[in-house]
Amino acid sequence: MKCAVDLHLHSCVSPCADDDMTPNNIVGMAYIKGLDVIAVTDHNATDNLPAVAKVAREMNVCLLPGIEVTSREEVHILCYFRGVEDAVRFGNSIYDHLPPLANNRAIFGNQLVMDEEDCAVGEKEKLLIQATDLSIAEIDGLCQRAGGLCVAAHINRSSNSLLGNLGFLPKQPVFAALEVYRAAPAPAVETGSYKILYASDAHRLGDISEREFFLDLPERSAEALFDYLKACKARVAHD
Ligand SMILES: [Zn+2]
Ligand SMILES: [Zn+2]
Numbered sequence: 001m002k003c004a005v006d007l008h009l010h011s012c013v014s015p016c017a018d019d020d021m022t023p024n025n026i027v028g029m030a031y032i033k034g035l036d037v038i039a040v041t042d043h044n045a046t047d048n049l050p051a052v053a054k055v056a057r058e059m060n061v062c063l064l065p066g067i068e069v070t071s072r073e074e075v076h077i078l079c080y081f082r083g084v085e086d087a088v089r090f091g092n093s094i095y096d097h098l099p100p101l102a103n104n105r106a107i108f109g110n111q112l113v114m115d116e117e118d119c120a121v122g123e124k125e126k127l128l129i130q131a132t133d134l135s136i137a138e139i140d141g142l143c144q145r146a147g148g149l150c151v152a153a154h155i156n157r158s159s160n161s162l163l164g165n166l167g168f169l170p171k172q173p174v175f176a177a178l179e180v181y182r183a184a185p186a187p188a189v190e191t192g193s194y195k196i197l198y199a200s201d202a203h204r205l206g207d208i209s210e211r212e213f214f215l216d217l218p219e220r221s222a223e224a225l226f227d228y229l230k231a232c233k234a235r236v237a238h239d
Contacts, residue, residue: 003036003217005225006209007064008078008153008179008199011040011048015109015129017203022118023051025205031059034211036220041066041078043128044098046091047113053084054116064222067091068153069139070131076153076160077136078179079143082226090146095124097132140173149229154181154201155189163187176233182209195232 009026010017030038038061040052046067056063065087066080081087102125103111111124134142140150152175158164162178169178169189177195180187198213217224 001217001220002214003220003225004034004209004211005037005213005215006030006035006200006202007037007039007041007066007080007151007197008068008201009038009040009208010068010201010203011042011052012110012112012114013045013048013124013128014042014203015103015105015111015127016043017109018205019110019112020205021203023048023055023114023116024118026052026208027055027059027061029205029208030061033208035061035209037062037064037222037225039064039066039078039080041068043068044070044091044094044130044132045111045124045128046088047122047124049084049087049091051114051116062220062222062225064225067094069094069134070129070160071136071139072131072133073136073165074131074160075136075162075165077139078151078153079139079148080151080176080226080229081146081148082223086147090143090148093142093146094132094134095126097134098126098128098130099133101127101130103127136170137173149176149226149233151175151177151179151197151229153179154184156180156184156187163189174233174237176229182213193236195229
């Protein structure tokens with residue numbers, strides 16, 4: 001079945017995202033827009049996934065758990081997981097790879113951790129938009145070991161992307177897919193057998209996608225989407 005997806009959204013734990021990107025607001029907006037599956041992918045953090053997952057279950061929106069990890073090359077890599085627990089465990093290990101610099105709220109914004117009632121229950125101490133000390137290959141290795149899949153984020157953006165920072169698509173690691181930022185021109189590069197995913201990279205509620213990008217899944221679920229991405233990766237690996 002055709003499922004409308006937006007697999008790159010930021011919640012209020014990302015300092016650059018609006019504070020009203022709360023679990024209920026994100027899921028509520030996805031519901032209003034008629035999205036079938038969303039992914040919340042905060043910068044180097046997964047702390048809001050449990051709350052988003054609870055709200056999503058109640059509102060019958062499917063949540064693919066994810067995170068957007070910054071490599072030491074300053075390239076953004078999306079990592080997706082089958083379950084929230086796997087994602088949170090991975091997110092906690094990624095946080096340990098950030099430098100110890102504390103967030104300055106006045107400059108970068110708040111890093112709010114929320115419960116399913118949209119109450120702030122904590123705040124992340126370290127600045128989340130720093131680069132980790134991990135290479136792209138190391139992120140891929142850790143992600144695989146944690147049961148996840150990597151997607152190269154917004155490859156058509158001039159910064160924090162494979163093409164913007166490296167200038168080419170590396171042969172290794174093999175990603176599950178390549179993400180294209182919907183608000184920028186298509187990438188001027190041969191993407192081979194890679195599946196291209198379009199996403200909003202929304203940091204504000206109004207930027208969350210409409211029903212505009214669809215994937216054909218056997219059923220409307222996050223697990224089906226994860227398995228779909230896994231199959232995409234297997235296809236690339238065999239080419
Ligand atoms: Zn990014
Ligand atoms: Zn992002």
